[in-house]
Amino acid sequence: MPVKSFLLDQNTIAGIGNIYACEILHRAFMSPWRKAGSLSLKEWQRVAAAGLCILRKATACRGTSVSDWLDLHGKKGEYQNHLTVYGRAGCACPHCGEKVQRMVLSGRGTYFCPSCQK
Numbered sequence: 001m002p003v004k005s006f007l008l009d010q011n012t013i014a015g016i017g018n019i020y021a022c023e024i025l026h027r028a029f030m031s032p033w034r035k036a037g038s039l040s041l042k043e044w045q046r047v048a049a050a051g052l053c054i055l056r057k058a059t060a061c062r063g064t065s066v067s068d069w070l071d072l073h074g075k076k077g078e079y080q081n082h083l084t085v086y087g088r089a090g091c092a093c094p095h096c097g098e099k100v101q102r103m104v105l106s107g108r109g110t111y112f113c114p115s116c117q118k
């Protein structure tokens with residue numbers, strides 16, 4: 001299965017949603033379409049490190065309010081202000097300047113940089 005679908009599979013890893021899967025794979029310079037079984041240990045370590053970084057920052061920002069997310073106190077999160085690819089189709093990738101693209105993978109909108117993410 002594609003690595004993005006693997007990250008979204010709640011039977012494998014609980015709690016990673018579509019927004020964070022896109023952001024994690026962008027930070028890890030990993031194509032969402034790479035087959036999960038083809039990643040080396042070093043590549044998985046890169047994905048895990050990116051996940052830790054993204055989720056720590058998103059938690060510190062109290063989540064990502066791109067639609068109706070509110071925290072326990074009814075406030076919007078602020079991580080939407082730090083997104084690098086999700087919801088940014090046509091915008092410049094902050095790493096390389098290439099336009100971020102959106103495609104559908106396993107029925108989910110998938111945002112990625114075709115230049116950075118191989």
Ligand SMILES: [Zn+2]
Pocket residue numbers: 093094095096097098113114115116117
């Ligand atoms: Zn890029």
